[in-house]
Amino acid sequence: MSDVSENTLIKQASQGDDEAFASLVELYSSRIYSVCFSFLGNRQDAEDCAQEAFIKAYKAISKFNFKASFYTWIYRIAVNSCHDYRRKYQKVVIHSLDQDLETEDSSVSMQIADDNPLPDEIALANETKELIHQEIQALPEYLGQILILRDIEELSYQELADVLNLNLGTVKSRLARARKQLMEQLKEREQNAVKTRQKTDRSARRSERR
Amino acid sequence: MPYTCEQIEERMVDYLDGKLDEKQLRQVKAHLEACTTCAENLALQKAWLDQTIPLIRNDPERIAADNLHVSIMAAVKQAAEKEKNTAAEDESREDQARILLPWYRRLTTRNVLTTAAALIVLVISIQVFAGLYQSNVRTGDPTNDEMAGILAGDGETSSLEYAEEMPFDSDRDDINDNDIGIMGEEGTDTSMPAIIDDGRQEELPELDLFEIDWQVYSGFLADLPVGGSLFSQRDPGETQPVPTTQETDDPDLIAPDDPDADPTDESALIDSDIDFSEDPLQALTLIEQAEAIRVLTREGPPAETLLMTFWNESDTAEAWKNLYMMSQTWPYRSILYQMPAVNAQEQLYEELGAELTDEIFIDIDLSRWEIILIRIGE
Structure with a gap:
């Protein structure tokens, strides 16, 4: 049109x-x-x-x-x-370390350490999407929206500037911050998942010995 | 000079977009070879863009249902219908303790009176109000009759008792068709002040911003439960608590002072310092202000709560100065709020228990402010 x-x-x-x-x-x-x-x-x-x-x-x-x-x-x-x-x-999604340690959830690169069958690709993809969504929601709103609008919705920088009423430089620097923070959150989640798995492994081994 | 990690971060977006020039590219690569942290971060971001994003974008749930637009339109029509009915109910009610919304319905660019004559009318009528309030000791609302008398220039009520300081600069030529006027249909809005034609050609002196007692004003702010200042955006870094319902610290869509905002941006708001002796106040257009005064002075007894919402569109301080001065003389406590558009209503309902409405006005100029004027009975 x-x-x-x-x-x-x-x-x-x-x-x-x-x-x-x-x-x-x-x-x-x-x-x-x-x-x-x-x-x-x-x-x-x-x-x-x-x-x-x-x-x-x-x-x-x-x-x-x-x-x-x-x-x-x-x-x-x-x-x-x-x-x-x-x-x-x-509800506000609060990214809490305790939460991660208690769940059996893992980052996408780890297997789920329980007695469920290995997730097939679809289940893994869904888990990824859910996880990513949670992490984006855990970002501060003004960063999360940039990430969504640029990386997912693929607006141009100018369109972003217009919609959010920012100048181009700000758009880009916020995008950088948003991506960086998201990566940090994901790394943290993975580290927690590792800890969880290690705990699970250790307690499994202990119970085996008994 | 080799790049630092910080510089790498700054260029990451451009790097991933493939927008760096050869020289920059070389330097980035040199750094990445030596720095595992940055290399790791880059790898993560690449994975994000190349692998995760496609997964998210191709989510079938992300695609709208075919008939979504149909059901949306049905809902739109329903909402419009519902509003027409409630508006009719409101108008038929004698009770003035209501949220003033209906006059916004008349907002269209066609209805804006933009002629010089109209401006003069407004200027004079506002001047009259100013004069009336400032020169008479009042403990109560002027009666409608008195106001009508003044406006009609009946000679009995003096319209010559102007305040020393005139609230207006009458040379406003910045109102154009695109401004949102608040007049009703020409000729049918009986609530507009009558034209005062007494041949006076006075020049209106400018209001001196420095003479306003801003201390009084900050007194208002001290009472405000909201942490924001009146005219400025809140800096998210400031320690002022944000007593809003949301947990955001978004400095732009949501309101507060954005240190990153484009300073040349027309719709950017002023410095977050509550030092109103510096000018740059966002102000109502002349017409909006006149309408505000019209409504506030002629509607309802003092003990009621009026709720009005303005969109912050003009960039002159004049109208706001005047409105502020007006508010000083009202016999009830006036609070001028500036709140982020998206949570303004919620905030208000929490504080006042006012009736919930989902009216939100969105300004094409991407103005982010909604200013709410509340008059609350003693």
Whole structure:
């Protein structure tokens, strides 16, 4: 869809043309859903959040003044909605060392040290995704959103700057920080998993001897 | 000069994007050969981008359902319908102890009065209010009749008792069609002050920011349960506690002072120092301010709570100065809040127990601030 006709849709929508707004929803709902999913981690929440974002957009569309692109605008609404949604409906994921030590969970490079069968590729992939999602959520919000929007949603740096209202330099430096911190979290998780496995091995060996 | 680890980190993003030039590339590689920490970090980040990311992106759950847009639109229509009904209910209620939302409904760029005449009207009417409040000792709300009298220029109520300091710079030429006006449909908004046509051509002296008693103002802030300052973004590094419901320290979307923010960015807000003797206050547009005063002075008895939400759009201090001065003379405690847009309502409900509404206004200029003016009875 060309810019011209999209602008027409927006104008019509802000004048109350619901069909025009429906067209905009059709154009953007996939992308908005995806970003919500990346933030929230499950389909139901993502759908609900995307819905909320479009409701807000509908109410605010008459204020759209074409200074930025609709894409940027709706994305910003979505990111805001995601933050809101997380706070309202999702528990804060606290990355705690104790948690790691007590669970049998392991980093993706380790086998699960229990009597379950070895995970097949799909199970491993799901575990990875869940793990990564937890770790991203454990990042401070202003870093997590950059990671999501750039690495997962693949927005350009300029789009990121526009959506988050930052300059390009800040976008890149935050991205660097976000990635670095994520790596550190993952390393920590792996180290804890190693400790857990070592503990498990040791106690298994001890009980064997008895 | 060989790169340090810190410099490697700074260039990591560009390196992974393949954006370093030959010279930089050579130096990065030289460092990586010698430094296992950095080499390890690079390997991790590469694995992240090359292996983990595709896994996440290709998650089938990440793809929207085919009919999602249909169900979203249905929900949009439902929400709009629901709001129309509640708006109708609100309007029919005599009780003024309500959250003032409806006048926002009229916000469209078409409705903004941008003519000079309109501005003069507003300037004069606000001037009148200023004069009224400052020159008369009042312990209560001016009655609507009195206000109407002044505005109609009936000669009985004096409109000549202006305060020494005029609140406005009347030379506003920065309001254009894109500003959000708060007037109703031209000609149908009966709550607008009547045009005062008494031939006065006074020049309005500028309000001297330095003469405002900001101490009084900070007194307000001391009472505020929210840790933020009035007009500025909070620096996340500051020790001021953020008594919000969220646990974020996001300095941009969520509000506080962002040391990284682009200083040339128009929508960037001011320094986080609560030193209002320095100018750069974000301010309401003239029209918004006039509307605020109109609403606040004519609606409801003192003991009620009014809740109004403004979007921070203009960058002149004038309107805010005036609004602040207005607020000094109101017989009730006024609190000017500035809170991050995303949690403003929640915060308020917690503190005031006000009725929950999910109105959030989003400004295309990516303004991040929502300023809430609360008038609370003694």
